[in-house]
Amino acid sequence: MSSINKQKIVDSVPQKGFFGHPKGLFTLFFTEFWERFSYYGMRAILVYYMYYEVSKGGLGLEEGTALAIMSIYGSLVYMSGVIGGWLADRIFGTSKAVFYGGILIMFGHIALSFPGSLSMFFVSMVLIVLGTGLLKPNVSTVVGEMYAENDTRRDAAFSIFYMGINMGAFLAPLLTGALMKSYGFHWGFALAAIGMFFGLVVFLITKKKSLGLAGTYVPNPLNAAEKKKYGSLTALVVIALAVILGITIPNGMFTLDVFINLVGIFGILAPTIYFIIMYRSPKTTATERSRVLAYIPLFIAAVMFWAIQEQGSTILAAYADKRTQLDFMGIEISPAWFQSLNPLFIILLAPIFAGMWVKLGDRQPTIPQKFAMGLLFAGLSFLVILLPGYFSGEDALVSPLWLVLSYFIVVLGELMLSPVGLSATTKLAPEAFSAQTMSLWFLASAGAQALNAQLVRFYSADSEMLYFGSIGGAAIALSIILFLLAPKIQVFMKGVK
Template structure:
């Protein structure tokens, strides 16, 4: 833990460095994401790639899933090789070059090259930044949840600015210029991280928490080679069988998205480096992880299903102003930034009287589900052929974000509390894997969203989250017992 006399909104001052680093990284990522879907299915004459809408939606979901899956690799590199500090730096550099490549107008090839760079870079950066935030606090420090809420606001300030700036430039001027601005955002984040971090982070994250021991290297190399051979065999078989298409990639990613968390939970529960008390906390974490998968499945559809709803079903004039579809991506971060001060005040004011983590998760799931249940109404009331008021999307996003404020920053916080020491950064990566798993689920279920099924789709998906939240509330006591002194 790093302590400083100077504070950042009453928090350790190292939080400021990580706050602004993540803010600019999210500016670059969400700016790119605000226009990427439209870039993929826009006509070639308009500067797009001319892909079908269905294919573009599938690629978005697979891409998002792989971004979060790669956090496992980034967490392993930090825990076993470099430490969080260096891993974050190298990840940011890869992200910046990924956006630079995407800014080059060279068609589908540069799209996939940039995706590879951004996937690897984000995996190295994102989980490790969050892990470093946790290292700023002692385990018993009541400021932790509030600190993560402030950190979460930084993420969403970047997410707020991105669609307005990059979305407008990308849709109104040139897609590739928009992607170039995303690269500039990541460069600013790296500058803050390197220069300010020297004085504010000091020894935080400089060493791996579970460095590779003598004799382990050969086993690790054999495991990696074995995995690579299995993947190669699967892809070669798919190629010879004529099945190497977008559906194959969706299904392959889906298997990874489900298999990786199962594997990592098994590893933590059986590792000799994890104590008996830590194993209890890992078991407590599993139902929270499953709940977060359901939550993120709904939240991530803001950039896919709800983005299509914004483009095809929402009026593009609001209070006399023309509103590009990409601007609706602003709603999520706007509401988070607006609500964060309230939730920081609420959790700080309540102190030890605040609801338990499990109850907060339950509230988050139920609220997120209701935001989708509400989206049944436009189709039921007005049909699915015409356009409806922007208020439907605005209110839906607002309800969703109330749930997100109860679940996401709290989930980050509790992950750092429950993480076994030997899997410190990798556990943060597992938290991000929940998002990856949710997106491979979305890649599978997005095909069921059509004008004819619009209301049923929103209703079914929303009710699943509501029921899951209620079930989590009923089993809160045994979960809390396993968590021990973690509240």
């Protein structure tokens, strides 16, 4: 997009109206609030829906299978963002991507609200994966389009926007968890659909007057030849997939386990290909190649970190349901409520961390050192959760405070690694691959979830201590290695701090 078009977009947006920010920030804040409300509300109860018995309103899947599906689902959500970004950049623009994505997400949650239907469950997963891939990356892009490049309000805008994300993520599990407990799963999923509906209503009613031209431009539209090329390629892929699935599924060759393994392979293969292409490209300078090499150990650390953090919605969710004393101080706790801890701690601690980095200035740890500390906290969060089993035994219910402590520790690591990782990605990215490197950063979460789909199979009540100890210990060992290598990595970063 040319600088002229960028300025034209900024000029079309009313620049005052929401806490000193452009009016459109209100639209995008509440659109994303309701989208995250629907996503995290659904996610908080989804794993229980899969493995609870049919008599309790669930699907009756084996617990290990349910945990693996949950991980694969998370991996596909992150992967789909790459496709959603491409469609917005090349075909219909970010505003339409947000709207189409919201529609798909809403219908996905509606499909989930039909009780006890396995077929509708898989339909809903496809709709939500595609919808989130369209909406999630593109709504953030629209936020950036409302501000001129030198507008000092930009960082504050994303902070406000990020607060909307975490507010929705905090409130939703409390409400859907309560509905699950009192009325059944389908009411919780219905609430998630209603949440996305509210987000779409806010977006449609306010976007015309508040967003101006933001989100309407297609930055790199397909020309006639490209439309023909990609149209033919898409048709061939669809036909090939239909033929392959039509042959393999009836013959029992394409099973759920096969699908999980394929996603796992792709979760590792995709970022590997990205790194090779960026490093070998003639558009990448010698300095940028050095920075790509420096980014690799940070990426590996991010995969390990997210592999632990994302188990908050799988392994720790099951732990909350089956190993935790849910009658605490006279309050009957829903296991889904623990999913609200992560966004709550982020809301409380993010300003403290931001102020701490500003106060430390040049004395703050380097980027690799922050990654190492983030990974260290992630490992400690798993070691903490094995302690109650060690002291109380495998059969005793443990205090919910152990889970609270585990979630708190991993959030300390998240605030060390996640925002720093976003910043480091923009700084280390080769100029010719700036947007794709940001997609690569999100593939760290996709790869982590794909890895989790394999790891969660080893979790059981009998292997609980070994499971938490092995993964937590591996993370701590990797953090120590990364900390020792930090000075060398810093050299390869060629001046980036």
